[in-house]
Amino acid sequence: MSKQVLAGAALAAVLAMSVAPAPAEAAGKEKCYGVAKAGQNDCGNLAGTHSCAGQSKVDNDPGEWKIVAKGTCKELGGLSKKEAKAKYKAENS
Numbered sequence: 602m603s604k605q606v607l608a609g610a611a612l613a614a615v616l617a618m619s620v621a622p623a624p625a626e627a628a629g630k631e632k633c634y635g636v637a638k639a640g641q642n643d644c645g646n647l648a649g650t651h652s653c654a655g656q657s658k659v660d661n662d663p664g665e666w667k668i669v670a671k672g673t674c675k676e677l678g679g680l681s682k683k684e685a686k687a688k689y690k691a692e693n694s
Contacts, residue, residue, distance in 0.1 A: 633674035634685030635663040643667045647682075647689050663688045 637643070638660045645652035647664035657665040661678075663685045669677060680688060 629671045630668045631671045631674060632666045632682060633669040633677060633679035634666045634682060635661050635688075636669070636674070636677045636679040637662065637665040637667045641667065647685060648693075663692070 632643075634647070637657050639657055640655050642657035642662075642665040643654050644666070646657065646662070646666075663680060666682075666685070669679070674681070
C-alpha cells in the first residue's frame, strides 16, 4: 500500500510542476533580447552557440537575453523573442 501512496504523491508532484508558470512569468518578469551587456546574459542564446549565463561576447547582441520586469523591455530598447529571431536572421543571412 505504501508504494501506491508514494507513486501517487510522485505523480501529483510531477503534474503540479508541469502546470506551474515559469519562475520569470510568476514573478512578473519577461525575457528581453538585445539588452544584455557582454558577459551578463541570463542563459543560452538564439544561435545555440552556448547554453549558459554570462557567456555573451558583445553588448546588446540581439540573440542574447536578460530577465527584466514585465513591460520594461521596449523601454530598455530590447526585443521580444520573435523580433530578436527576425533581426538575428536578417543580420546573419
